[in-house]
Each structure stands twice: as structure tokens, then as C-alpha cells.
Amino acid sequence: MLTLESLKLDMGKVKEIISGFIRGMVAGSRAEGIVLGISGGVDSAVLTKLCVDALGSERVFGLILPDTRVTPEEDIKDAIDLAESLKIKYWRRDIDDIIDSYERSEFYVHDHKLALGNLRARVRMSLLYYVANSRNLLVAGSGDRSEILIGYFTKYGDGGADLLPIGDLYKTQVRWMAEWLGLPERIARKPSSPRLWEGQMAEKELGIPYERIDLILHGLFDLRIDIDSLREEFGSDVDRVMEMHSRSAHKRTMPPIARVRI
Ligand SMILES: Nc1ncnc2c1ncn2[C@@H]1O[C@H](COP(=O)(O)OP(=O)(O)OC[C@H]2O[C@@H]([n+]3cccc(C(=O)O)c3)[C@H](O)[C@@H]2O)[C@@H](O)[C@H]1O
Ligand SMILES: Nc1ncnc2c1ncn2[C@@H]1O[C@H](COP(=O)(O)OP(=O)(O)OP(=O)(O)O)[C@@H](O)[C@H]1O
């Protein structure tokens, strides 16, 4: 039987590897540091703390980019408190007016919840790259291994980044890391949500709890357990996870090129 025990990691070692990776990326690209979006959720909180511990607070810059119609006030407060406690330079820039300006376009489709939600993620990405370009920084993305493997991110939105320091950690492991790093409990235990539209909750949208998704992914991609054995334990959820993985393959590669030189 697969249990969460098999996802346990040596957090000290993991932190050392990720710190080296962050320092190596910044030095190798001759950048001054890192810019990242801070949402008040667990992934970006862990990422911010790891970047600060790796580079020092002067080389980490945060953007807090709520759309105040869908971002809960407590997320904004958690994001600000985190940035202040880590003593990093941060800017809060509400994106409501930017979103509104898109709505005035002729092609705009009203009430398309998903397209509007993904637009919010892409507006954030464009602001992060503005700050990166203008200050010689790299954009750190907060994608974790669970989100990446099932494609639970916006292509060229929160998926648009220069490095993914926690991209090899499952969501469950990111939560453990948050506790181990001593981040506030309310962030470490906060249920995941992209906050792309009002009331959106990740596990509700996905239909399977993250701990179960993580065990299935671990069985499929790390342990290479055969599908029938996994089905005996997790039933049709295995097929749902595999389906999410295969349908999102296009998000994990560069766009296909039409080859003309044969
Ligand atoms: N086979 C294919 N080959 C090449 N490109 C393909 C394609 N199929 C779709 N596409 C393109 O991809 C687009 C669909 O992908 P995309 O725009 O990403 O949109 P989509 O995957 O439909 O939606 C994003 C999902 O990620 C979730 N999300 C977003 C942001 C953050 C988080 C979080 O965890 O915080 C979660 C969000 O709730 C939603 O469920 C299509 O409009 C099309 O342009
Ligand atoms: N309001 C926001 N301000 C700044 N960045 C944001 C905001 N909302 C989302 N982001 C960026 O998009 C990323 C993806 O969001 P996502 O919800 O997956 O991560 P999270 O909120 O850190 O953790 P969780 O997945 O547990 O909710 C965030 O980590 C953050 O970098």
C-alpha cells in the first residue's frame, strides 16, 4: 500500500539543493536577483523564503498583484506580512484596472470564467517580466511537481517563468517544507486555490484531494508501478490523473515547430 510516508524527504538536504540551484541560476545568467509573485498561498510563500535564504533579502523582489474582486483580503494581508517579515522589497499593484481595460475590447467574451481567470494569471506574468527586464532579475515560478504533472497552471501565465525551484516537490511536500521552514501555520495549512475566480478552490476543481493525487503521481512517475495495481488501490482516480497528465503535455514543452528542412 502506498502511504504518505513514502513522500517523506530530508528537508535539510532538499533546501541545500534548491538554494544551490537558485544561486547557480542567478550567477549563471548574470542577474542581480529574483522577482516573484506573492499570493498569500503556500507555494509562493515557500518559494519566497527559499529565495531569501539562498540569496539574501536584498536580492529578492516581490510583487503582490491582487484583483480585489476575487482575491480575498486575508490573502493580501498574508502576502504583505510575509514580505515584511522576510524584509524584502515588494510592490502591491492591484490589477483590476488592467483587467477592466481588456474587457473593453471588441473580442471580449463576457462571462467566460476560465478565459478571464487565465488572463489574470497572464497579466501577473507580464508584470513580473516587466520588473525582471527593467532590473536585470530572473522570474521565479512557484509551480510544484503536482501542478506541473497534471497541467494545473495557466500556460504562459503562472507557468511563464525562468526557473522553477520547487518544481520537483509534490504539493504535499511543499506543505511539509512550509512547516519545516517555520512559515506561519495559516499559510502552511491554507487550502490551495489559484483565486482566478471567486470561490475557486483547487481540490474542488480537480475533484481529488492533493494527497491522493500525489500518491498516484508518485506511483506512476517515481515508482513506475503498473497501472492495474494502482487502480486496485485508487480506482478510477488513476485514470483521471493520467488523463490530466496526457491532456496537458503541450504545456510542458516548447511549441511544436513545423520543420521545413528535411
Ligand atoms: N494539444 C494542444 N497543443 C498545443 N496547445 C494547446 C493544446 N491544447 C490546448 N492548447 C492551448 O492551451 C490553452 C489551454 O491552456 P491554458 O490557457 O493554460 O488553460 P486551461 O488549461 O484550460 O486552464 C488552466 C487551468 O489551470 C488552473 N490554474 C491556473 C493558474 C494557477 C493555478 C494554480 O494552481 O494556482 C491553476 C486553472 O484553474 C485551470 O483549471 C488553449 O487555449 C490552447 O491555446
Ligand atoms: N495575487 C497574487 N499576487 C501575486 N502573485 C500571485 C497572485 N496570485 C497568484 N500569484 C502567482 O501565481 C502563482 C500560482 O498560484 P498558486 O495558487 O498555484 O500558488 P500559491 O497561491 O502560492 O499556492 P497554492 O497553490 O497552494 O494556492 C503564485 O505562487 C504566485 O507566484
Ligand SMILES: [Mg+2]
Ligand atoms: Mg494560490
